[in-house]
Amino acid sequence: MSPGQVRFQGRGCAAGTFEGELVLSNQPFGFWQGMDPQTGTVIDKRHDACGLSIKRKAFVFPFGRGSTGTPGIFLEAVRNGCAPGAIVNVKSEPMIIMCALLAEAFFKVAIPIVDRVAGDLSQHLKTGDRVRIDGTTGVIEVIGRG
Amino acid sequence: MQLTNEEQRILDGGGGEPQRLALQVLVKLGEACGAERMVEIASAHLVASSYQIAGEAGIAIYTQLVEQGARVMVRTTSDPGSIDFARWREFKTPEEYAARQVKIAELLDRMGVIPTWTCTPYTTFNVPHFGEHLGWSESSAVVFANSVIGARTNRLAAYVDLCAALTGRVPCFGLHLDEGRRGDVLFELEAELSADFAEHYFPALGYLVGQVVKDRIPVILGIRRATLDQLKAFGAASAASGSVALYHMVGITPEARTVEEAFGGRIPTERTPVGRREIDAVMEQMGASEGPVDVVGIGCPHASIDQMGRYAALLEGKRVHPNTRLWICTNVVVEAMARKMGYVETIERAGATLMVGTCHNDCPLEAWGFRRLATDSGKFAYYTPTTVGTECVFASTEACIRAAITGRVERR
Numbered sequence: 001m002s003p004g005q006v007r008f009q010g011r012g013c014a015a016g017t018f019e020g021e022l023v024l025s026n027q028p029f030g031f032w033q034g035m036d037p038q039t040g041t042v043i044d045k046r047h048d049a050c051g052l053s054i055k056r057k058a059f060v061f062p063f064g065r066g067s068t069g070t071p072g073i074f075l076e077a078v079r080n081g082c083a084p085g086a087i088v089n090v091k092s093e094p095m096i097i098m099c100a101l102l103a104e105a106f107f108k109v110a111i112p113i114v115d116r117v118a119g120d121l122s123q124h125l126k127t128g129d130r131v132r133i134d135g136t137t138g139v140i141e142v143i144g145r146g
Numbered sequence: 147m148q149l150t151n152e153e154q155r156i157l158d159g160g161g162g163e164p165q166r167l168a169l170q171v172l173v174k175l176g177e178a179c180g181a182e183r184m185v186e187i188a189s190a191h192l193v194a195s196s197y198q199i200a201g202e203a204g205i206a207i208y209t210q211l212v213e214q215g216a217r218v219m220v221r222t223t224s225d226p227g228s229i230d231f232a233r234w235r236e237f238k239t240p241e242e243y244a245a246r247q248v249k250i251a252e253l254l255d256r257m258g259v260i261p262t263w264t265c266t267p268y269t270t271f272n273v274p275h276f277g278e279h280l281g282w283s284e285s286s287a288v289v290f291a292n293s294v295i296g297a298r299t300n301r302l303a304a305y306v307d308l309c310a311a312l313t314g315r316v317p318c319f320g321l322h323l324d325e326g327r328r329g330d331v332l333f334e335l336e337a338e339l340s341a342d343f344a345e346h347y348f349p350a351l352g353y354l355v356g357q358v359v360k361d362r363i364p365v366i367l368g369i370r371r372a373t374l375d376q377l378k379a380f381g382a383a384s385a386a387s388g389s390v391a392l393y394h395m396v397g398i399t400p401e402a403r404t405v406e407e408a409f410g411g412r413i414p415t416e417r418t419p420v421g422r423r424e425i426d427a428v429m430e431q432m433g434a435s436e437g438p439v440d441v442v443g444i445g446c447p448h449a450s451i452d453q454m455g456r457y458a459a460l461l462e463g464k465r466v467h468p469n470t471r472l473w474i475c476t477n478v479v480v481e482a483m484a485r486k487m488g489y490v491e492t493i494e495r496a497g498a499t500l501m502v503g504t505c506h507n508d509c510p511l512e513a514w515g516f517r518r519l520a521t522d523s524g525k526f527a528y529y530t531p532t533t534v535g536t537e538c539v540f541a542s543t544e545a546c547i548r549a550a551i552t553g554r555v556e557r558r
Contacts, residue, residue: 097179
């Protein structure tokens with residue numbers, strides 16, 4: 001399949017559009033204690049994406065491990081321009097959706113979130129691939145292979 | 147979502163910009179989570195009161211809201227800050243850092259927040275009653291309010307809690323609805339464990355349960371009696387290792403007089419037996435090393451007056467080891483009462499220090515170079531390796547205080 005034909009339909013959880021690289025993880029992720037908000041690098045030593053930068057990338061992980069302090073770190077990253085540009089989950093918990101809603105309300109930054117994607121993403125995507133994401137329609141398209 | 151005339155008025159800007167922005171966030175959250183309407187709340191509790199959580203982004207948000215004239219519409223209390231306002235120099239908090247926390251305090255003050263600086267607002271001026279709807283964050287307070295009191299709140303995120311406070315409303319989904327409060331997984335204590343359930347098993351069992359259920363609702367069968375502090379310890383651990391926001395303890399918590407009631411008439415999909423072996427295994431995971439310990443953390447969640455009395459009794463006539471710090475975390479209300487009752491004098495005479503309005507996990511402690519921390523808290527045990535950056539040992543309250551006196555932690 002050529003990249004242009006690979007397309008996934010999910011549920012749009014937070015509006016916005018994204019075009020760029022993705023980082024794929026197979027483990028649940030918590031932004032609180034999980035990401036350095038000054039750089040956008042994953043710092044959780046127990047995590048498979050540890051050491052990777054998710055700054056302005058589409059971060060694909062199964063679901064969030066959300067401390068209620070999550071938006072603290074997340075919005076600090078938004079303010080520094082180091083937050084992920086989009087989020088794709090198997091299931092997006094309210095905590096992660098709240099982060100995107102707050103980013104939009106207080107910093108006018110739209111971070112699309114898509115979840116419940118039909119099909120196994122980890123079978124078809126890998127870190128470094130380029131994708132287009134629409135947080136309203138829930139459509140994810142692969143536009144380039146990394 | 148079905149909005150009332152008042153809610154529509156707020157969304158149209160009739161209540162001012164802070165309310166409009168806050169309600170917009172809440173309505174979008176409700177739409178994403180399948181809420182059909184908003185529900186009015188009796189109180190809010192804010193987790194982004196600490197500089198560690200709020201950071202400069204938080205200060206920017208609060209400053210903007212204050213400039214736009216934001217005021218909380220319901221009783222609203224604050225979670226711990228990142229400094230002990232009276233003793234931050236003693237805890238080696240950098241001055242610039244303390245100044246940023248003081249800035250947050252001023253901003254919250256201007257919005258009308260009650261400065262309780264505690265994760266146990268229910269020991270101060272924010273005491274919900276059964277069935278009341280709330281807009282709380284702080285995972286340990288949420289799980290206490292839902293489970294022990296039977297009030298109703300989802301686990302709100304930092305700033306969303308403030309949106310709730312500014313509008314007096316939250317979207318009605320999840321734990322606000324009867325069907326969202328039914329148990330999912332049954333944990334059954336084996337007879338031997340049930341008959342001899344030591345106090346420090348409460349946080350250990352909470353830690354185990356949280357790991358298994360993640361964000362589902364556990365039902366515990368076999369606890370014969372429990373104090374409020376033991377329920378607090380259990381819930382805090384389960385909310386840290388998992389994201390438990392509500393548990394039922396059959397015969398103990400108000401929505402679980404029977405197993406049937408706890409499950410809302412449904413048949414449990416999972417039954418998990420728990421015995422001594424499982425408890426011992428989880429305590430191993432929470433940190434079981436022995437040897438010198440340089441800091442002991444008790445009072446997580448913040449100590450109650452009963453616990454302060456117990457610590458004082460255990461420290462009476464004793465002396466904390468010169469190489470070890472014993473820091474006891476509590477809030478300013480409990481501190482005042484403990485001082486009146488002579489507990490603070492006994493605790494301080496023994497060389498222990500109160501850490502008021504904050505805790506080891508909320509304060510910057512890099513300057514201390516700690517290597518090993520002992521705690522009786524499942525929540526501390528979960529977070530300490532990342533927040534304080536030390537090795538952690540989990541032990542009973544008595545063993546923790548003994549460790550502070552001898553300078554070494556021995557688990558038996």
